[in-house]
Amino acid sequence: MANTVDFTVPNPGLLHRILLRSGIIYAAVTVIPFVPAFYQQDFDAGFSVKGHPYRWLDVVSQNNPWFFSSQGGKNYGGWLITLLVCLIIGGGWAFIEKQINNDRNALTQNDRDDRLYNWFFILVRYQIALRMSWFAIAKVFPVQMPFPTLSQLNTSLGDFAPGKLYWLTTGVSPFFEVFAGVFELIATVLILFRRTATLGALMMIAILLSIWFVNIGYDAGVELASLHLLFLSAALLVKDADQFYNILIRHRQAVISYIQPSELTKQWKRAGRIVLKAAFIFLFLFYRGYHYEQLYAAGKTFKLPLDDGIKSFTGFYNVTEFRLNNKVLPYAPDDTVRWQNMAFEKFNTISIGTAKPFKLRTDNKIRTTEYYGNIGRLYYGYEADTVKHILTLKNRADTTDALNLNYTAPSAGKFILKGLSPQKDSLYIVLNKVEKQYPLAIKRNANITD
Template sequence: MKSILFRFLLLYFALQVIPLDIHYYADVFSLPGSHLGYRGLFVLAHYTPRFFGSTPSFADWLVVAALALIGSFVWQRRQPQPDWDRWRYWVTAIVRYRLAIGLLAYGFIKLYPLQAPFPSLSNLNTPYGDFTRWKLFGMSLGIVPSYESFLGGVEIVAALLLLYRKTASIGALVIVFFTGNVFMSNLAYEGGEYVYSAYLVSLALFVLSYDAYRLFSLLVLRQPTAPNTWRLALSRPYLRWGAKAAVILVFVILYGVSAQRGYRHDPYQVPGGKGIVTGFYNVSLFRIGRDTLPYSAMDSIRWTNVVFERWPTISIAANRAAHIDASNTEAITAVSNLDKTYESQGTNGRSYYDYSFDTASHVLRLTNKDPRLGYDTLTLRYDRPDSTRIVLSGLSPSHDSLYVVLDRVDKKYLLEEAAHSGRNNHQLKL
C-alpha cells in the first residue's frame, strides 16, 4: 500500500505540471507573432490542468488523481522495485522549476506595478458600493505601488531559491505562507485565482516534503539532524546547468526586461496612448431631440457627469441598469485598447468608451467597450469655448440630435495628493 501511495504522489504531481490538456496548447498557438514579450511568456507560465472548459476548477484535480491512480497500479505491475531516489529527484526537480516559473510570472507584474494599477479617475468618481469585492481588493493594492513591488520581490526571490536544490525548501516554505495568503484573499474577496493559487501551494508543499521531516526534527524536536546529501549522478551534468540557464534567461532576464518595458510603454491593464483632455466634467446642459433634460440622479437617459482619462477612455455616468463585468482572473492577452477592460471590470454605474479624435475636424469617435452591446459607436463633434468647457454635438444611439455641455470640476483626490506628497518627501530625503 505504501508503494502504491508513493507512486500515486509522484505521478499525480508529474501530471499536474506537464501540460496535457488541449486548452493550454490552444491558448499558446493562438498567440499572434507580435504577441511576444511578457504577455506571451505569462500565458506559457500560467498553466494548470483544465479538462472542463477554459476556467480551472478542482474537478480537474480529480481527473489528474484518477489518471495517477490508474498509472500507479500499472507501474506497480511493470516495475515492482523502482529506484525511488531517482524517481523522486526527477519529479521534484520538474515541480521545482514549474513552481518557480509560475512565481516569476506573477512576481514581475507586481515588481513593476502592472497587475494592480493606480485607480483611474473614473474609479475615483464611482461610489464605493458600485464595486465588487475583488475590484476593491485590486484598487487597495494599486494605491500602494511600493508595497505591490515588495510582494513581487518576495515572489521573485522565492522563485530563485527554488531553482537551486540546496535552497529549494526555503523557497517552498516562503511560498506556502505567501501564496496561501493569496488563496485566502481570493476566497474572501471572491477572486477568480483561488484554484491556481491552491495549485501553487500544493506544488510548494510537495517540494517542502523533501526536507519536511528533517526540518521537523531540527526545529521542533531539536535533535541533531544531518542534511540530505544524496545527489543524482548524471552522465551529462551540463544538461542540468543548461536547463537552469534557459529558465533564468527566458523567465528572469527576458521576462523581467519585457515587463519593465511594458510598465513604461505598454501596460496591459489600462489603454495606451494619450487622451485629448483629462479631468472630471459635470453635465450642465443635456439636450436630446427637442427636449432639454434637467439634472436628475434617477434619469436613465441624461448623463450625470463625464470623465476623460489620461488615456483615450471616456466614462459616462447615468442611472442605467448595467451588467457588471465580473472578470476576476488574470489574463494579459489583450493588445488593443478596446480589449483592455480592467478599468470597467467589477464596477457599475458608468459606461466606458474607447475613443479616437481628429483635431482638425474636431470629431470624437466613441466605441462602447462592452462587447454585449456589440461595440456600438457614437460620433460627436466637440468644441472647446475655453479651457474649462467642452461642447459635444451629434446624434445619439437612437439617432436623435444630441447636444451636451460639459464643465470641468477642479476636484482634489486625497489618494493622488497623498501619493504626490510621498514623492516630494522622498525627493527631499534624497
C-alpha cells in the first residue's frame, strides 16, 4: 500500500450517484432520532441520567433506528425496507439533479460528487465512533457485562436464556472483556482520523463480524445493530474495492485513496472543525471514560441498580420455615407457592427463589434489570426502615407488585419476616444465612462469602 492520493470520482455513472446519495440518506436517518418513542421514553429509567449527566452521552450513543429493537433486534425486513426506501429517494435525488444540471459540465458534477462523498465519509465514520465508543469504554472499564450477582449465582443454568448466559460468562472474565474493549477502542480512535480510517474500518469489520455471529448464535438481542455497524464499516472500504482486490488476490501494488477534507476558505470554519472534533473526542472518550472508570472503581454497573443495599443483610438465605395464612408449607421443589430461598444483593435488590411459572422476558425496556433473559426468581427493589424494621419491596418491572414486610433478627444470620402477600395472604417466613464460596469468584481471585 504505497503512497496515498486524493480521492476523486472518475466520471461517476448514474448508479454511482444513486448509491452515494442513498448512502448519505441512510447514514443520516440511522443516526438522527426520528422515531417519536425516543423522545417519549423515561430516560432516567433506561439510563439513570439523574445525578449522572454524562449518561446523556449514552442516550445519544445508544439511539436506535426503529428497526433495531423491534422483533427482538432481528427485524431484517425493516432494515431491508429502509435500504430500499433510501435507494428510491437517492434515485429520485440523482434524477432531479441530472435534469437540473444537464447544461453543466461533467467537471462541476464531479466536484459536487466529491463534496457529497466527503459528507458521506464524515457521517459514516462519526456514526460508527458514536455507537462503538460506548461499547468500547464499557468494556475497557468492564461495566457492560458485570460479574454474576448472588441471585444469578444461585439460579439454575437452565433458567437462563442463551443471550443472558453469554453476558454472564463474559462477565466472569473481566480480562477478556477488557481485552475486547481495548481493540474496539483502538478501532474507534483510528476511524475518527482520515489517514487511519481505512485501518480502523478493517479492524472494525473483524470485530463486528464476530459480534454479529455471537448475537446470532446466542440470540443476544442486538443482532441487527451489530450488522448495521458492520455494514457501515464495509461501506468505508467500497471506494477501494479494486485496490484491495489487487493487493489480496492479484498480489500487486495498489494505492489506497485518502479522502481529502473539504477546503474551507474562512479561518473560523477551519477552527470550528478542529473544535468540534476535539469536543467529540473529549466528551465521548475522555469525559465518559473517566466517569466509567469511577463507576467501575465503586464496584457498580448501569446494568444493575446503583443504590446500595444494607451491607449487613447481604447474603444468600434458605427459607427454613414458610407459613401462608398461618399454615406451614413444607419445602417441596415443585411447590409454586412456597418461597425456597432469598438473596439480598449488595445493591438494593432482593430476589426470591420459587417454582412458580415464569414468562421469559427479553424486551429491551428491562435489559438493564435483573429480569432480562432469565426465570426462576422474583426480583424486588427494596427500601429498609432500620428503625421501624420494615422492608418495602417493589417489583421494578411491574409497579403493581409490591409488599411490606416487618423483620426481626433474633440472631446473627437469621431473619423472621411477617406481612401480607400482594394477594393479601398473611406471610411468616424464617430465613437462615448460608455461608458459601463460589468457584467462579475464587477463580477471579476474589472471595465472596454470603
